[in-house]
Amino acid sequence: MFSKNLKTAIKTAALCSSMVVGVAQAASTASIISQPPGNGWYTYGTTFSQLIPKATNDEYKIKLIPRGGGMTNPVVVNQEKADFGFATSNAAVWARDGLTDIYKGRTNKELRMVLDNVQQAYTITVARKAWVEQTGNDTWEKIINADKVIIAMKPTGSQVPIIADYVFKSLGTDFNTLKEQGKIVQMGSGQASQMMRDNAIDVYIDNVPAMHPNLTEMTLTSDVTYIPYPQKTLDELAKVGLPTGTMPAKTYDGQSEDYVNPVSATVFLTNSKVSDDVVYNVTKALVENQDDIKKAHSPLKFWHPETIGSQEELVELHPGAAKYYREQGWIK
Structure with missing residues (x-):
């Protein structure tokens, strides 16, 4: 009897352990490339990295990369060395199409938009x-x-x-x-x-x-x-x-x-290969907590994500972001 109960307890413990492991594995870590500390995108990235886990009940953890800049971030994201990154709208287009001496014909075709016109x-x-x-x-x-x-x-x-x-x-x-x-x-x-x-x-x-x-x-x-x-x-x-x-x-x-x-415009980019679910939930977390973001960063008070459909699409929207915007009725 004792042996039978022990076996049952062991099985129960193993099941609970597997469930805990399953919960731990369910948490997804994504990375954001910003700028070195002391710069604007670094401070925005710090807020994003704290807000996204909170808004998703820790389903998504964020690793902030304190390097990069307007010209390098699109390339880093395109090469999948970061899942998300801040850039300027023009640098995103230059990088995508291989324009200017900086990119010299090297295109970055996997770039996709998450947030547009965050700051002008x-x-x-x-x-x-x-x-x-x-x-x-x-x-x-x-x-x-x-x-x-x-x-x-x-x-x-x-x-x-x-x-x-x-x-x-x-x-x-x-x-x-x-x-x-x-x-x-x-x-x-x-x-x-x-x-x-x-x-x-x-x-x-x-x-x-x-x-x-x-x-x-x-x-x-x-x-x-x-x-x-x-x-x-x-x-x-x-x-x-x-x-x-x-x-x-x-x-x-x-x-x-x-x-x-x-x-x-400051934009928030991702790679086409990042899953739709990740991008959808990151977009949802940021847009639905925009008041907190604007309170922390007054230069972002002019960000109006609901205008996404009225602006020229400089970089193709990621399907995950497009799904969220479509649910809000902001794009067709």
């Missing part, structure tokens, strides 16, 4: 107001053809020189030509503010979100004119992942009107 960065061109009034160079066409002009932007390695090159090419020239003519200088945005105040530069182009501290400083400490983009430039940049958007009036000092410009 505006392509802003400002010029010293006194210089514009003195020379009459108040359009991009006049600026690139000016005999004497100093156009400042961030160093190579940033996406800004690439965006600027697309602007220049839409107007019949390019970055290298203007650089050889001595019309381009490159520096950090903080340094540019001082040089604008010192009249050492005439024009500055950058790609930044609202409330960016360096551009705020520049526009507060220098009288500037906002240089408009020709329609042909807007059309050309829209083809390479920079759709036309509007920066509302008074976003920055001296900006009395809405500013139409090529917009670079």
Whole structure:
């Protein structure tokens, strides 16, 4: 009798053990590549990595990779070295199609969209107001053809020189030509503010979100004119992942009107091979807890996932994300 009961107990224990193992195995771990600590995407990724397990009752664990950046993350995700990653909309398109010298024809066709337009960065061109009034160079066409002009932007390695090159090419020239003519200088945005105040530069182009501290400083400490983009430039940049958007009036000092410009959006990408269930549940967790995300990160207060169907699809939606959006009635 004792032996029989012992055997029964052993079987019961084994069954319970297998059930525990089964529960443990049910938890799925996914990875997110962000940026090094101290950068915006790292802080967003930290919040995502804490929120997703909580929202899914620990069904999904998240490993945050504290490396990467706007240009490298699409490649890492495409190569399945991370399940998800932050990127800019334009870098996602450049990487997918093998555009620019960075990707040099190496396509990344497995990229899929999860979240679009999480945060907008505006392509802003400002010029010293006194210089514009003195020379009459108040359009991009006049600026690139000016005999004497100093156009400042961030160093190579940033996406800004690439965006600027697309602007220049839409107007019949390019970055290298203007650089050889001595019309381009490159520096950090903080340094540019001082040089604008010192009249050492005439024009500055950058790609930044609202409330960016360096551009705020520049526009507060220098009288500037906002240089408009020709329609042909807007059309050309829209083809390479920079759709036309509007920066509302008074976003920055001296900006009395809405500013139409090529917009670079922060997007959240995955790989086509990540399962539909994982992407569906990650999408659901993030969208349905967006209030918590926005409370933690004020720059994301303009993220409106319900507008997904009204925006141009720059990168194909992952079927798991599309399923969730379709259930909400946001896409067909």
